[in-house]
Amino acid sequence: xxxxxxxxxxxxxxxxxxxxxxxxxxxxxxxxxxxxxxxxxxxxxxxxxxxxxxxxxxxxxxxxxxxxxxxxxxxxxxxxxxxxxxxxxxxxxxxxxxxxxxxxxxxxxxxxxxxxxxxxxxxxxxxxxxxxxxxxxxxxxxxxxxxxxxxxxxxxxxxxxxxxxxxxxxxxxxxxxxxxxxxxxxxxxxxxxxxxxxxxxxxxxxxxxxxxxxxxxxxxxxxxxxxxxxxxxxxxxxxxxxxxxxxxxxxxxxxxxxxxxxxxxxxxxxxxxxxxxxxxxxxxxxxxxxxxxxxxxxxxxxxxxxxxxxxxxxxxxxxxxxxxxxxxxxxxxxxxxxxxxxxxxxxxxxxxxxxxxxxxxxxxxxxxxxxxxxxxxxxxxxxxxxxxxxxxxxxxxxxxxxxxxxxxxxxxxxxxxxxxxxxxxxxxxxxxxxxxxxxxxxxxxxxxxxxxxxxxxxxxxxxxxxxxxxxxxxxxxxxxxxxxxxxxxxxxxxxxxxxxxxxxxxxxxxxxxxxxxxxxxxxxxxxxxxxxxxxxxxxxxxxxxxxxxxxxxxxxxxxxxxxxxxxxxxxxxxxxxxxxxxxxxxxxxxxxxxxxxxxxxxxxxxxxxxxxxxxxxxxxxxxxxxxxxxxxxxxxxxxxxxxxxxxxxxxxx
Amino acid sequence: xxxxxxxxxxxxxxxxxxxxxxxxxxxxxxxxxxxxxxxxxxxxxxxxxxxxxxxxxxxxxxxxxxxxxxxxxxxxxxxxxxxxxxx
Numbered sequence: 001x002x003x004x005x006x007x008x009x010x011x012x013x014x015x016x017x018x019x020x021x022x023x024x025x026x027x028x029x030x031x032x033x034x035x036x037x038x039x040x041x042x043x044x045x046x047x048x049x050x051x052x053x054x055x056x057x058x059x060x061x062x063x064x065x066x067x068x069x070x071x072x073x074x075x076x077x078x079x080x081x082x083x084x085x086x087x088x089x090x091x092x093x094x095x096x097x098x099x100x101x102x103x104x105x106x107x108x109x110x111x112x113x114x115x116x117x118x119x120x121x122x123x124x125x126x127x128x129x130x131x132x133x134x135x136x137x138x139x140x141x142x143x144x145x146x147x148x149x150x151x152x153x154x155x156x157x158x159x160x161x162x163x164x165x166x167x168x169x170x171x172x173x174x175x176x177x178x179x180x181x182x183x184x185x186x187x188x189x190x191x192x193x194x195x196x197x198x199x200x201x202x203x204x205x206x207x208x209x210x211x212x213x214x215x216x217x218x219x220x221x222x223x224x225x226x227x228x229x230x231x232x233x234x235x236x237x238x239x240x241x242x243x244x245x246x247x248x249x250x251x252x253x254x255x256x257x258x259x260x261x262x263x264x265x266x267x268x269x270x271x272x273x274x275x276x277x278x279x280x281x282x283x284x285x286x287x288x289x290x291x292x293x294x295x296x297x298x299x300x301x302x303x304x305x306x307x308x309x310x311x312x313x314x315x316x317x318x319x320x321x322x323x324x325x326x327x328x329x330x331x332x333x334x335x336x337x338x339x340x341x342x343x344x345x346x347x348x349x350x351x352x353x354x355x356x357x358x359x360x361x362x363x364x365x366x367x368x369x370x371x372x373x374x375x376x377x378x379x380x381x382x383x384x385x386x387x388x389x390x391x392x393x394x395x396x397x398x399x400x401x402x403x404x405x406x407x408x409x410x411x412x413x414x415x416x417x418x419x420x421x422x423x424x425x426x427x428x429x430x431x432x433x434x435x436x437x438x439x440x441x442x443x444x445x446x447x448x449x450x451x452x453x454x455x456x457x458x459x460x461x462x463x464x465x466x467x468x469x470x471x472x473x474x475x476x477x478x479x480x481x482x483x484x485x486x487x488x489x490x491x492x493x494x495x496x497x498x499x500x501x502x503x504x505x506x507x508x509x510x511x512x513x514x515x516x517x518x519x520x521x522x523x524x525x526x527x528x529x530x531x532x533x534x535x536x537x538x539x540x541x542x543x544x545x546x547x548x549x550x551x552x553x554x555x556x557x558x559x560x561x562x563x564x565x566x567x568x569x570x571x572x573x574x575x576x577x578x579x580x581x582x583x584x585x586x587x588x589x590x591x592x593x594x595x596x597x598x599x600x601x602x603x604x605x606x607x608x609x610x611x612x613x614x615x616x617x618x619x620x621x622x623x624x625x626x627x628x629x630x631x632x633x634x635x636x637x638x639x640x641x642x643x644x645x646x647x648x649x650x651x652x653x
Numbered sequence: 654x655x656x657x658x659x660x661x662x663x664x665x666x667x668x669x670x671x672x673x674x675x676x677x678x679x680x681x682x683x684x685x686x687x688x689x690x691x692x693x694x695x696x697x698x699x700x701x702x703x704x705x706x707x708x709x710x711x712x713x714x715x716x717x718x719x720x721x722x723x724x725x726x727x728x729x730x731x732x733x734x735x736x737x738x739x740x
Binding site: 051054055057059060061065067092110112113114116118120121124427430431 | 701
């Protein structure tokens with residue numbers, strides 16, 4: 001909103017000589033009237049006088065700004081007057097008013113405030129006010145303001161010529177994808193090109209992993225015909241309130257950009273309303289439940305991914321260093337040398353954030369910022385396994401990845417519900433909600449929830465351990481190998497994985513004290529099946545991204561390579577992003593592949609004496625070549641299962 | 654130095670009358686009075702500067718008083734803002 005948009009030269013009177021305040025007002029009102037700014041001059045004059053009755057609108061420095069918000073005003077406008085001799089306007093500093101502006105504002109909106117603020121910013125400049133007071137013609141007056149405004153708000157200079165070309169960007173777009181590496185930018189480029197081809201000016205904002213680029217400004221949003229949102233994760237939409245908005249998948253931005261632009265240009269896009277009720281109902285209308293779940297999930301996964309990759313590679317480096325320094329296995333493998341310990345500790349530091357971040361950003365996607373705390377704390381509690389009896393989780397079982405997913409979704413939904421309930425609180429408490437009420441209630445709810453859920457996970461865990469021992473005691477070794485392998489891969493760090501791993505390392509500890517070599521061998525066989533089960537999922541997924549490219553999108557393929565390293569290092573967590581994105585496809589495939597590998601490892605009588613370390617502890621493995629064979633077979637089975645279960649991605653081909 | 658956080662609640666925000674009244678009231682105290690808003694600091698003794706800051710309804714502001722009579726000034730400021738300037 002520029003002053004020069006509101007003030008016309010016909011509305012400026014130079015060298016007026018009103019006898020008193022009343023006459024000055026009368027002249028300024030008359031200027032508004034002659035510019036055609038008013039529906040009802042008398043009603044507007046009344047508004048001005050009523051305002052003056054409350055206190056003078058002179059602000060000192062020989063300036064007065066009478067103003068009124070009135071239904072009698074057609075559109076926001078300004079008039080101005082210079083009074084070289086001055087007129088007594090009851091100014092606080094006692095000086096007569098020589099420079100007068102009169103604001104006519106419509107009753108709705110903030111135009112009045114914005115005009116006032118902008119005028120003040122200009123009029124603070126004494127040099128300008130002096131020049132204005134001495135202006136010889138309305139044209140000169142207007143030019144002075146225009147020049148000052150251009151200097152003070154240089155950003156608008158570019159925007160100013162745009163209205164002359166009728167409009168700036170007709171169509172705006174926002175693109176975003178969960179990982180924010182490729183699709184975001186591919187869609188942006190496709191939309192840009194389609195816009196050029198159709199001769200429709202378009203600006204595309206990208207919400208990629210590097211943050212928001214080419215951000216849309218409020219002015220552009222106000223002036224455009226509509227906005228395309230091509231995104232597979234949440235983007236900030238409140239700013240589009242009242243504009244036509246077409247929401248779709250990021251893939252549509254890549255493949256159907258012209259169609260999307262057409263939706264906006266032809267007025268097919270529905271008008272977006274950002275108030276809570278409308279948002280909820282339009283969500284239900286436009287997006288299927290599954291798609292919304294996916295969006296929340298991906299918001300968590302995409303934020304978790306960097307922690308998994310960086311932490312995983314650090315841990316792998318730790319194993320590598322120990323191997324290079326000639327350490328073969330042992331319970332402290334990966335932390336034997338000082339350098340390895342350091343990498344191990346730092347990698348684990350990143351890993352420790354995985355579940356809190358996953359749950360936190362799922363909850364944030366559901367419940368906005370109030371969800372962050374409940375999700376992060378819920379995810380953390382899932383990773384420690386705190387219960388009512390053991391809140392510090394001294395001897396608890398983590399509920400792991402599955403617990404964190406539960407925490408993220410439940411906490412997010414509870415928080416959203418709670419926000420709705422809080423709408424009924426008095427407005428005076430509005431400021432307290434985000435800083436006190438939401439966090440406090442949220443923490444209480446999530447703490448109770450996770451302490452209630454964790455013991456259930458603990459019970460599941462114990463039952464599993466007992467079942468495993470029973471199998472072992474009944475010589476069902478191969479079955480046990482299969483089951484252990486499958487357990488390692490089903491929840492990737494959750495209770496099943498934990499139970500199998502603890503069982504394996506527990507047997508390892510026992511083995512050291514065993515005198516019977518065959519019992520010892522069984523213990524080592526168990527550990528071998530456990531580790532192989534944990535190595536298969538990332539490798540199976542990595543192979544699938546290499547040999548069945550059409551099942552995956554570009555980012556998934558890119559991260560696939562990293563998964564080979566993860567898998568070889570026995571870092572099952574590498575598979576989590578994939579398992580979280582397509583749980584019903586990835587988990588069964590990995591579990592079957594891992595079961596095959598675990599069973600084969602047992603069948604081949606492979607033994608393992610290290611609790612961790614993946615490929616780096618091969619020297620400690622009994623029958624290492626057969627072990628690797630089992631790993632390859634299991635991974636290939638997993639890959640083939642994935643190829644069967646997960647159909648090709650149509651839009652990604 | 655004393656300070657307090659407020660959410661501006663009168664529908665018009667710091668438009669001319671509240672800004673003038675507020676600045677006049679603050680000018681009566683010897684201490685310095687500053688409004689922190691939107692990352693900026695505004696001398697609250699100048700109606701022009703207050704208006705130039707464009708503080709609308711719902712804005713989060715801090716009023717900071719420093720010097721002689723700071724407590725009285727802040728109490729009066731709180732009273733004015735919290736009462737919505739009598740609007």
